[in-house]
Amino acid sequence: MNKKDVKVKTDSYKGVRDFYPKEWRFQKWLFWQMAEVCERFGYENYAASPLEYTELFEAKSGKEIIENETYNLVDRGNRNVTLRPEMTPTIARMIAAKGVEIPRPIRWYSIPNLFRYERPQKGRLREHYQLNVDIFGIVGIEAEIEVIEVGVEIMKNLGAEENDFEIRVNNRKIMNALFTRFTTDEDAVYELSKLIDKKKKISTDNFTTAVEKILGEKASEFISVIEKFSLENCITFANAEDIEKTKKLLNTLRAKGMKNVIFDLTLMRGFDYYTEIVFEFFDTDPKNNRSMFGGGRYDDLLDIFGKEKVPAVGFGMGDVTAKNFVESRNPKMLEQVSKTDVFIAVESEGLIENADGIAKKMREDGKNVEVDYSFRKIDRQIHSAERKGIKKVIVVEQRGVREVDLVALNN
């Protein structure tokens, strides 16, 4: 306290959140809805530091994105360090590091905090949590089926009915075949992907004009294909094998009871590392129509470490989107009850031993018990218990011990 004269702000850093006990109880509930499903399917929890060498992210995303959109620092040993903006490079690094030492299939999940430098006006957070579910070592479509099923089960845990969301599926190999039919220019393909990715965010006219700029007179045919072609129609330009695989995915999901699955040629999932199937969970609420989370297959990611390919499928699900969904569909879950079972109010110092004895006994019986040693007026102590969301108060007074049931009191 060298600077007692200076008043320090009580704000948290811009764009990050303080989790007071009530909010953190909800976060833990949310994390457990995710983790419970992962563990049910045999996924193991892993973790890593948010600090990574910058090169890990540059190798995948390029220097520019890292410089502009992440938190970076140079340490005293002149090492470039980045606060992870996503978890996939880290899991790929960890798996590349141990190679075949890790028994297959590798089913891992984690709920890391991720950091992105966002301009404040966007109203976005600079730190959020994201469930990452990944399976390594499975070549077949069973991997995609399983992680999508994991996504569905998590949605159910959050309180979703089947018609609350839709699962959209595409195949990068089919998309690549489609692009090749219209242009062989790599930049044009890149521009087209980018356009399709933001198709739902711009007007139809603007979209058409932009495609025309890239494809000229072939634009209207291209738009017609991505908007109207069924999976079967794609046989005119794509490999039969890729279509069959995608069809098998859709059919198996439907056979497993997931009726809300559609094929969607306009689904791109950014310009990520995906190599084949991509998928996205969409909120079908008309007031909240948007992508909730998604993922896909990324068989080539271990390339950056100079290691052999390992087949990989995974998805990421952010805590903010998940919380928004719960707020609109299942709001009672926002109020998680206190883990403290009993609050002991104590009238005066002379009664401490008595109160402590009761607390000790109840704790031995497996109860979580808090004792108030403030010796305030009993009413104020009870009021504290109530505000903390504790259901039961034991009042220790000179004249005796009594119980107050705060649930009964409030109902």
Place this chain on the structure above:
Amino acid sequence: MNKKDVKVKTDSYKGVRDFYPKEWRFQKWLFWQMAEVCERFGYENYAASPLEYTELFEAKSGKEIIENETYNLVDRGNRNVTLRPEMTPTIARMIAAKGVEIPRPIRWYSIPNLFRYERPQKGRLREHYQLNVDIFGIVGIEAEIEVIEVGVEIMKNLGAEENDFEIRVNNRKIMNALFTRFTTDEDAVYELSKLIDKKKKISTDNFTTAVEKILGEKASEFISVIEKFSLENCITFANAEDIEKTKKLLNTLRAKGMKNVIFDLTLMRGFDYYTEIVFEFFDTDPKNNRSMFGGGRYDDLLDIFGKEKVPAVGFGMGDVTAKNFVESRNPKMLEQVSKTDVFIAVESEGLIENADGIAKKMREDGKNVEVDYSFRKIDRQIHSAERKGIKKVIVVEQRGVREVDLVALNN
């Protein structure tokens, strides 16, 4: 993947840890041994971002320490940001921000990751986890008694017997009275505190010489006091009230069954924000004789926010020290079993539906079940299950379904 030619290292950043599932299982076990006790005593879990404005730490520790010992960055809005090196300033900030909105007593715990820039040669980690247990709003010694009891219960959870550790207690007010008797020079007091803090790490001769430099001919008397004075002896220089309070703490702890408590005038606990009682848990293993963790009362910390004082007592317990203790006294706990109950080995693709049906049924019965869709040789699949620490395998083959009990197999 713009830079496929460059090979990225698979190392984690220097001084931080990758937690593969096996290691993370142990960490979660360790965290739960801590959290379980906190919740038993009515402490609520909170959390915050590791990113804080730098001024929060400067106000307490001074610019120099922050510049040399923490990770700092300047964001694009020119804000100075620090990766938290400790949690206490954050909890103080959160409590100052909400003030009386938070019902008393405030009992909070958290197990944050903390970051310190350590020179590699020290072999110390740059990121570690630390349990933080704090109680706000209790003026009396009951707060100190409780948090020490929480510490003892955590030690028991880690497998400690009572004689595995010793609790050392001192009182800053008694220390201040002692210093005042020998010198009124503030710098001399500061130097003396620093010296006492490292007394156990330097030779007796060096310690004596250093004290002589500060106190001259009064040095030997000073050393004799801190080494030999009992709490009762301190009445010659300290307030009777402070001695009584300290005595009450020691006696109550002993009455509650904690016999391994001693008064120790050489206990300083750094040059922190402590205002009265300080305490430390010491490992009594002759091969591992050292401070494990500690804390104390810090009633003045909300000063830096220009807020009214709030009485506060707390301690911090690092995960590395705790893990070292478990390794030496309770090593079987390092091997936490897998949370996956069953591994289903599948002979060929045609049997997927069969295997999935079994998995579905078992999951509905509350089991965690993993299915291997690699269609490798069954023996290799079983070997994977074994290496993952899964106890039971169900083999789905053309000729039928059979169970393999890996526990029985290995015993």
